[in-house]
Each structure stands twice: as structure tokens, then as C-alpha cells.
Amino acid sequence: MSQSKAYGLKELEFESTIGGEGIETDRQIPLIDLSDFDNRRAEITEQLWQAASEVGFFQLVHHGLDVARVREAFAMAEAFFAQDADTKGRFPLKEGLNTGWEFKSQVRPSTGTADEKESFQVTLPYMDDLWPGQTTLPEFQRVILDFEHRCWQVGMEILSCFADKLGFERDFFTRAHDRSSPEYQSTLRLLHYLPLPEGAEYPPGTWRAGAHTDFDCLTMVFQKEGQFGLQVCPGKDAQGRADQEWTSVVPRDDVITCNIGDMLMRWSDDRLRSTLHRVRMPRSGEYQGPRYSMAFFCQANKDVMIQGPEQKYPAISARDYLLQRINANFAGKM
Numbered sequence: 087m088s089q090s091k092a093y094g095l096k097e098l099e100f101e102s103t104i105g106g107e108g109i110e111t112d113r114q115i116p117l118i119d120l121s122d123f124d125n126r127r128a129e130i131t132e133q134l135w136q137a138a139s140e141v142g143f144f145q146l147v148h149h150g151l152d153v154a155r156v157r158e159a160f161a162m163a164e165a166f167f168a169q170d171a172d173t174k175g176r177f178p179l180k181e182g183l184n185t186g187w188e189f190k191s192q193v194r195p196s197t198g199t200a201d202e203k204e205s206f207q208v209t210l211p212y213m214d215d216l217w218p219g220q221t222t223l224p225e226f227q228r229v230i231l232d233f234e235h236r237c238w239q240v241g242m243e244i245l246s247c248f249a250d251k252l253g254f255e256r257d258f259f260t261r262a263h264d265r266s267s268p269e270y271q272s273t274l275r276l277l278h279y280l281p282l283p284e285g286a287e288y289p290p291g292t293w294r295a296g297a298h299t300d301f302d303c304l305t306m307v308f309q310k311e312g313q314f315g316l317q318v319c320p321g322k323d324a325q326g327r328a329d330q331e332w333t334s335v336v337p338r339d340d341v342i343t344c345n346i347g348d349m350l351m352r353w354s355d356d357r358l359r360s361t362l363h364r365v366r367m368p369r370s371g372e373y374q375g376p377r378y379s380m381a382f383f384c385q386a387n388k389d390v391m392i393q394g395p396e397q398k399y400p401a402i403s404a405r406d407y408l409l410q411r412i413n414a415n416f417a418g419k420m
Contacts, residue, residue: 108319108330115318115335115343116141121148123243131247138248138346141320142361143335146244146306146342151236153340156308156380159233162226163276163378166206166218177206177216182409184273185212190280202294202367208234208274210265234274237382238265241272241304244344245384252354253395259303262386262404269387271408272302279315279365279377288367294377295365297330300347301411302383307344309337313377318345319362330362349386349407355394 116137120130137144166174171189179186189204208216208230217227245259263272279294294315309316317332335343351360368374386392388405 108332110317111331111333113320113331113333115333116144117341118144118146119148120146120150120243123150127247131250134244134247135251138358140359142359143318143320143343143345143363145335146240146344147340149240149342151240151342155233155236156339158229159276159380160308160310160378162223162229163206163278163380165223166226166276167204167278167376167378169218169222173218173222174204174206177218179207180212180216183209183212184271184408185209186216202288202292203277203279203365205278206276208276209272210234210270211268230274230276233380234382235265237274237306238263238272238384240342241306241382241384244304245350248350248354248358252357259384259386262390263303263384264387267387267389269389269405271385271388271404273383273385275381275383277379277381279379281376282368282374284374292367293364294367297362297364299360299362300345300383301349301408302347302385303350303353304384305345305347306342306382306384308342308380309335309339310378311337311339312373313337313379314373315365315368315377316343316379317364317366320359332364347383348411349392349404352399352402352407353392353394355396355398357394 116133118130118133118137123130134144174187174189177187179188179191185207187204187206190202242260242263245263246256249256249258264270265272282288297319307316314334314337316335316337318335319330319332345361345363346358348360351358365377385408386404388403388408390404391401392404392407393399393401
């Protein structure tokens, strides 16, 4: 079976064709100030729409999420990943649910090889047996749950602006991502990209995270200052090209880097652009140590139907949509 026929969605057929190095270039990623949000909503909405429809990536400042809380969540993530494999193995990834700990099991359709990373994924309805206890990681559950909620709040503000532009009710996406529902499937992912052993050499095509688009509505990425590697390729430049142009994203503790995902691209009838991104391996002379990041994925609840105002695509439930994407990305475990 050819790779293109192995995936049922056009998004995955595209992703399976883009594993090359491409070209690296500098370009501006839109920086959007969310301060005084309620009074500046109309202005912010236009800035978000322009960034999302023309680039697909943008960064947020003055977003209301205290940098001290971001650093506290990073400290908890580092403490989790510092545990031995037997301890982390008590909280294993639940198949098809995007929840729990995995180690080098995510295989991108773009590369066919496992990402050089591990992750711990928090999806609220499935976490009962996946929280390290107080004796293992004191305060981990409290800090991570609080951080997840704060991420959700920022994400819903952003999505409310897109709802306005698409002609939906302002709280349309907030209802579609209802945290109180057992169908909730938004995910906070804690990420640890493995350090490079001294003198290690990796073959071409090895990535900390291979090129991909996300399969949610909106992704919010938190990076630690000094830990580079994230690169983006704006959506309008990516389609149908073998020589995509990649731009490195400078990590800052006080900035949230956002991108549109395939779910919202489909929901907007392709008016908003899902954007390719990847995490490259460090090069000689660069920082070779571990890299930590956190990503919050706004993924509509399972029972929500996805279809844009113009009905460009057939309606599909968020359950079915997400399951197809998860299965493709963890093909190595299936």
C-alpha cells in the first residue's frame, strides 16, 4: 500500500509528502498584543484573522497567563521526565485517547521515523489512573490541572474571535470545547526532547519532531528561553512544494506561539490555514542538551460535528476526525 493511500484524509496525504530538509529563511511571525482584550476585541480580531488566514502562525504577548505559572508548569514537567522509566511506565499512553506517557513512539507520516522525544499527555476525562501521587511528584496534579485550565481560557478567547469572523455565535467554540463534558478531548502535552549524547551522529532525516500540521483547532506552544529548534513554514508557502521555506521561532518565556490546526482549517472551509512546523535536531556548536516545551491543543469535544458555513467538506465528528489522526501518528504502536 502506498503512503498516500494509507491515510484517509487529504491532510495526511499532504503530510506524507514533506519529509525533506527544505530551505531555511528569516521572516516575521505576527506578534499580537492581547492587552485590554475586551475593549480592543475588534482590533485584535482583525489582527488574528489576518495572521491566521495569511500565515497560520502567530505569537501572543500580554495574554494574561502569568509567566511565573508557565515556569512552574515547566518545573513540574522536568520533574516528571526526570523519573526513571519504570516510574513513568506506570502512566502509559492509552491507545486512541491521546493520554499518558509515551517514549519515542510518535511516527510522523512526513518521515516514517520516530520523533526523538517523550511526552506526557493530559486529557481530563481519562486521567483518573494517570496522575503521579504526592509521594512521587508532590503538587504535580494541582499545578498541571491549573495550567491546563488557564491555557483553555486563553484558547477560548482566541477562538471566540474566529467565531465572530466565521459568522458563528461568539461562544460557539467554547461550547464545542466544553471542559465539563465527558466528551472533552482538548489535550495539554508536556514534551521532553532528548539530549544528544556527546559525539553522537544522526542520519539525515532524523528529527526531534518531524514536519507536520496539527490536527486540532488551535495549538498554543510554550517554549523555554535558550532552547531552540522549533521551525515553521507558513501554510500559503507549503502546499504542493518540495522546497518549503522554514523559519526558526525564537523561544521566549512570556510569549505563546500559536498555530491553526487542520480541524479549524476544515471548519473554516479552508479560509484559515493550518501550518507546517517541525523541531530540528541541534547542529554542531549549538546547545546539545534537553529541550522542554508544552503545547495545549484545543480539540473539539468528541460529539461535536465539524462542518464549515459553506459546507465545503462533509460533516465529520470530532471523535472520528481525531482518531484517524492519532492512529496515523502513532502507527508504530498499532
